Amino acid sequence: xxxxxxxxxxxxxxxxxxxxxxxxxxxxxxxxxxxxxxxxxxxxxxxxxxxxxxxxxxxxxxxxxxxxxxxxxxxxxxxxxxxxxxxxxxxxxxxxxxxxxxxxxxxxxxxxxxx
Amino acid sequence: xxxxxxxxxxxxxxxxxxxxxxxxxxxxxxxxxxxxxxxxxxxxxxxxxxxxxxxxxxxxxxxxxxxxxxxxxxxxxxxxxxxxxxxxxxxxxxxxxxxxxxxxxxxxx
Numbered sequence: 001x002x003x004x005x006x007x008x009x010x011x012x013x014x015x016x017x018x019x020x021x022x023x024x025x026x027x028x029x030x031x032x033x034x035x036x037x038x039x040x041x042x043x044x045x046x047x048x049x050x051x052x053x054x055x056x057x058x059x060x061x062x063x064x065x066x067x068x069x070x071x072x073x074x075x076x077x078x079x080x081x082x083x084x085x086x087x088x089x090x091x092x093x094x095x096x097x098x099x100x101x102x103x104x105x106x107x108x109x110x111x112x113x114x115x
Numbered sequence: 116x117x118x119x120x121x122x123x124x125x126x127x128x129x130x131x132x133x134x135x136x137x138x139x140x141x142x143x144x145x146x147x148x149x150x151x152x153x154x155x156x157x158x159x160x161x162x163x164x165x166x167x168x169x170x171x172x173x174x175x176x177x178x179x180x181x182x183x184x185x186x187x188x189x190x191x192x193x194x195x196x197x198x199x200x201x202x203x204x205x206x207x208x209x210x211x212x213x214x215x216x217x218x219x220x221x222x223x224x
Contacts, residue, residue: 043214106159
């Protein structure tokens with residue numbers, strides 16, 4: 001079956017522009033997660049959704065970052081007024097539920113470069 | 116805050132040798148530990164998930180152990196192959212995973 005998909009795969013933008021990153025989870029997965037991986041660093045948790053609600057947004061680095069999910073399916077991560085330090089690979093994952101014993105399945109990521 | 120450390124950062128072995136990758140974490144109150152594989156330019160592939168009540172998990176040539184009391188997990192890969200070359204990440208948590216920086220493995224043919 002289809003895995004987690006993300007688009008675009010690569011994005012180059014100019015500092016100050018807004019960008020939207022999209023994630024399509026595995027069909028039937030109610031939980032969706034966003035992580036960020038900056039060059040040479042480990043993955044950082046950003047936010048997760050259970051259904052269309054986001055119980056934990058604690059990892060969002062600033063108010064320039066926001067995310068939404070609709071129809072318990074697609075999610076969009078929006079970064080406003082991008083900065084060079086936002087350059088990273090943004091990874092999305094999904095799981096059946098947001099349970100403590102659930103395997104998270106990751107997409108290929110979106111590579112964002114802010115010039 | 117949970118800190119996850121992976122040692123070594125890089126490892127190069129000849130084909131056929133067994134691999135031993137180490138992961139340590141600071142907060143033993145974890146719900147699960149997962150091992151992932153990351154290939155260049157690709158996302159993460161889940162290898163094994165060990166629930167907090169378990170001591171080990173096995174899948175084919177892979178075996179992962181978990182010792183919560185000492186805050187350690189070890190991933191063993193038997194009879195390594197060039198196709199095992201990748202970065203291996205361990206992560207602990209529940210819905211919010213804390214990741215180590217990874218061990219980059221090269222298996223020489």
